[in-house]
Amino acid sequence: MFEQLTGHEDPHPIYERLRALGPLSGDGGLWVTTSHPVANTILRDRRFGMRFSDGSRPANGSLLAESFLELDPPDHTRLRRIATPAFSPKKIDEYRARVEKVADALLDRDEFDLITDFAAPLPISVISDLLGIPDADTAEFADYGALVAASIDSGVTAEMADANDKVLELFDRLIAQRRQTPGDDVISSLIAAEAEKRLTAQEMLSTLVLLLVAGFETTVNLIGNGMRALLDHPSQWKLFKANPELASAVVEETLRWAPPVHMTSRIAHEQVHRIGKDEVVTLLLAAANRDPEVYPEPHKFDVMRVHKPEHLAFSSGIHYCLGATLARMEGEVAFRALARRMPDLRQTGPVEFRDSVVIRGLKSFPVSRS
Known part of the structure; x- marks a missing residue:
């Protein structure tokens, strides 16, 4: 159904053709x-889950298939509860x-690539601190995140599996070090939770991989998508530069208008209206964020928009993004810094899009401060 989306700079015309078929089609x-x-409604409905009713998972698993992102209660609830304190508002404020x-x-430069030189290193530095990963081990995280994102689309390739093995080896080494010398990190x-029998060694590894990727993938694409939107809408960029207190509004409108995650899916665990047991529903979050029944002038990028109800960029229900508070804070800081340090920022060459249907963002975005 979605093969035609690959390579499209703007998938929304395709989403609108699907919208014309009705609120639920298939x-x-x-x-x-x-x-x-x-x-x-589906995201909040406990009759839908990430796996089939017998607990088995869909065949096209990603590198995150073993994480609590793709689990149902009670395992999802147990593992998420263990990871949640690392992303508390108090912790985020400390960062x-x-x-x-x-x-x-990162902005002490004149010409640079907004993605590889700014949008990626910023959250990678923070999540590495949060997880207690030495700077020397973070160089390949951006590439790893892109491979994980690609695996959501196409399944796991040999290249992805090799990259995953290297990250697991890193975590194995760090876990061994922390067993000897515990610190104040995730x-x-x-x-400590493993010692208390609240999770297994394998669950600990899968949780660390999820937190690593979730800790920077959303933010990288939020910053890239947001700055592209601002530079493509000069009046909005001018408005923001004159009113830097609008940083949070820029974040929210970017998340609505150009969300990092365009779609997710849920599986019915029982018959729900027209949807049969074990049937799959694809939720086009990016299309929902431009639903004309909810948002006036939905295709207009407007940082002064009132976001009621909240957009679905971070999903909803029990799988609401654990790193949402962190991503929002990093996005606010990034946009405010760019507006203050580089008010004459301009694009200097064509952008390069990531080859992904699910995760939408930029691979390259050449810019100059003047």
Whole structure:
């Protein structure tokens, strides 16, 4: 159904053709919705899950297939509860000063690639701190994140499996070190949870991989998509530069208008209206975020927009993005720093899009401060 989306700079015309079929369309056990109310309802409905009713998972598993992102209760609830303290509002506030310092340091340049030189290193630095990963081990994280994102589309290739093995080896080494010398980091807290029999060694590894990727993938694409939107809408960029307190509004409108994650899916665990047991529903989150029944002038990028109800960029229900608070804070800091340090920022060459249907963002975005 979605093969035609690959390589498209703007998938929304395709989403609109699907919208014309109604709020819920499909056949053969495969359903799709572009409706914000329908998608939000399904995401919150406990009759839908990430796996089939017998607990088995879909065949096209990604590198995150073993993480709690793709689990149902009670295992999802148990593992998410263990990981949640690392992303508490208090913890995020403690990281704000570091994010501001890193952002400023990364902008000490004239011509650069907004993605590889700024949008990626910023959150990678923060999530590495949060997990207790030495700077020397973070060089390949951006490439690894891109491979994980690609695996969601196409399944796991040999290249992806090799990259995953290297990251698992890194975590094995760090876990062994923390067993000897515990610290104030997520790995140490997970080791303590393992000792208390609250998770297994394998669950600890899969949780660390998820937190690593979730900790920077969303932010990289949020920053890239947001700056592209601002530069493509000069009046909005001018408005923001004159009113830097609108940083949070820029974040929210970017998440609605150009979300990093365009779609997700749920599986019915019982008959729900027209949807049969074990039938799959694809939720087009990006289309739901431009639902004309919910948002006036939905295709207009407007940082002054009132976001009621909340967009679905971070999903909804029990799988609401664990790193949402962190991503929002990093996005605010990044946009504010760019507006302050580079008010004359301009694009200097064509952007390169990531080859992904599910994760939408830029691979390259050449810019100059003047």
